[in-house]
Every structure is written in C-alpha cells, then in structure tokens.
Amino acid sequence: MSGLILKDFLTARRALRSYFTIPIFYFVLTVMGMFDLTFVTVFMTLLVMLLPMGAFSYDEQAKWDRYAMSLPLGRRGVVGARYLFALLLALFAGAFGTAVCAVLSVTGKGDLLESLLTILATLAVCIWMVAILLPLCYKLGPERARIYMFVLVFAPIILMFLAVRLGIHIDLSFLDGLSDGALMAGFALFPLSGLLALGVSYFVSCAIVERKEF
Template identity: 30%
Template sequence: MIGLLKKDFFILWHAYHKNLALVLVLYSVMALAMDLTFMVFFFAWISGFYILSGLTIDNYSKWDLYAASLPVSKRQIVGAKFILITLALLISFVIGTLLCGLLTLLKGTPFLENLLSLFAVSFVCLAYFGVSLVLSYKYGVEKARTAVLLAAAAVFGCLFALGKLDLLQSFALPGLLQTLFLGDLAIWGWAVVMPVCCILVYLLCWAIATRIYSRKEF
C-alpha cells in the first residue's frame, strides 16, 4: 500500500508541482490581498482534482495492466486512491486553517466562522470525490468528471434559482433537520451530523469502487 501511495505521489508531484505552487501562491494572494475569503476553500476542491488526474495518467500508461502482474490486490490499488484523496484534503485543510488565521490577523475576519466553513467544505469535497472515483472506475475519468460537475452545478443552480424566487420558504424541512441545521443546534448539525454523513458516503463509495474494479479484467 505504501508503495502504491509513493508511486501516485511522485507521479503527481513530477507532473503538477509547478502548477500546484502557482495555484497555492495565486489563491493565497487573492484571499489575503483582495479579501476573497472564499478562495481559502478552493484548496480542498483543487487538491481532489489533482488526485483524480492520476487516474488519467494511469489509463494512458496502461498502469492497470501492469499492476495486474504485481503482488498487490485490486482492493489495495483502489484503496490507495481513496487514502490519497483523504491525505490531500487533510493537507488542504491545514493550509486553509493557516490562511484563515492570517485573514483574522490582517483583515479581522471571524476565524471560527471561516474555520467552520472550511471544515464543512472539506467534508463535502470528501463525499464529492468519493462519488467521482466510483464513476471514474465505472465510466472513465472524463465522463465521471463531466457528470459530477453537471450534477453539482444543477443542484446549486436550482437552489440559487429557488432562493431568488423566494420559493425555498415553501419547502418545509423535517423538524429534526430544521433543528440541526437551522435552529439552536445548528452548530452540532454542521460540525457533527454533516461530516458523519459525508464520511459514510465516502466509505460506501470506497466499497463500491473496490467492487467495480475487482470485476474488471486486464
């Protein structure tokens, strides 16, 4: 497993380290100098896409065919991708936390509010890229990336449109959900319930992706 993680890390580092450094500097400057706080949350989103691009490199290099001759299981091959996604999101969370601290010192922005938002975004990205990995193993990286992006855009677009038309108020949330996410217990909903749900989705995606990949013949 460690060898698989090292293989992906060195390939991605060799292919994207300059681009990654540019993105890190650019987004940091935009967040700190231009008061674009939301750029802090983009690190989690971008880091996952770098990992997904590793699947594209694997396809072009016929890695799966070569891996079939190695003393590693298909479960380990898939697991390495999911672990790498997790590590990338952890690193992006640390970077985002540091930037939130700098924003508080330099701009006086609310640290806990930004940190909670970063926390929520990181877990949403965890579930998002879990679904992306499942679809990538099933239909290929390009089709999966397009499908998930379109689905996410459609969901957020509908919510935005309903909000503009003041139609969201007509949708009544169940009492428990309303209490957890809109009521007095909202902090626990966003800090506990939502992360747990995202982790469960991620683990389910891990199991499904392993099953899909195990049935493939190379």
C-alpha cells in the same frame, strides 16, 4: 500500497506545484485585504476533487492498471491506495484551510468561526464528491466520469438558482440562535459524514474492480 500513493503524488507533481504556487500568491493578497476566503475554498476543491480524477487519467494514459493488477497487492490494495491518496489530499486541504483561517483571524481579516464553518462545509462537499466520483471512475473511466463531475458541481447551483427564481426560501435564521460550539459541532458532522461516504465508496469501488478484467 505506499508505493502506489507515492506514484499518484509523483505523477501529479506538476499539477501540485501550480496548485501550491497560486494559493500562496492569493494568500498574500488576502492578508493585504484584496481577496476573501473564497480562494481557499477554490484551492481545496481543486486539490481534493481534481487530483484524484487526474490520477485516473494519468493511469489510463500509461495503461497502468493492468500492470498494477499484476503487482502483489491485490485488487483491494490498488483501490485502497487511490482512496488513501484522496484522503491525504482532503486532510491536507482541511489543514491548509484551517491554517489560513487562523492567520486571517489573527491579522483581523476575517471572523474565525465563520471562516472555519466555510472550510468545514467546503471540505465536506469535496469529500462527498470524491466518494461519488471514484466508483464512477472505476466503472466508466475518468473521461466519462468527468461528465458526472460537472453534473454534480452544477446541479446544486442550478437548483439554487431555480429555487430563488421560484421564490423558495429556506429559513436559516435558527442558526443565529445556536452557540458557537454547537455550530462548530454541527458543521464538523458534514466532513465526518463525507468520510463515512468515502468508506462506503471504497467498498463499492472494490466490488467494481473485482469484477473488472484488465
């Protein structure tokens, strides 16, 4: 299974190179006070959502799946490798985001708690997206699944826009009354729920692939 995870990193190495070069550039600009934490959230989204989708596209291009299924790994092994790849990306993105928050806090460019909450929320959204998109990729293929990705990304934005237009306001002032520890613990549940969803998603993908013919 580790070979397949390595394969995903190797096929994505060109994308990874650019994904890493650009954040470093933005990181410097942020420390200089020219950008805020938004760049980290964008970077995390790109890394966690787009790279696993890209891996499906690379595989489809090479017709890799038929070969992968002929390896002595079993179908679950092949699916598991893709999920571990996504999970490693999420862990890395989370670690990178946390490190950036710490540096920005030390350099006095941002509030540590607020930044960390932003990172946790972003990570949670990304993991949930991946948990929904991976089974779709197995079922529909990466091209058709991409349409659903756009729906998942834009639907909440449109809903929020409509809510504002309709004068619907969600009162979040109760958050101000919570202690820092309670806030952190509450927000930490979001990525954890994402991980749980990823586990369920794995079994759904396995069931799809078990029925698939190559």
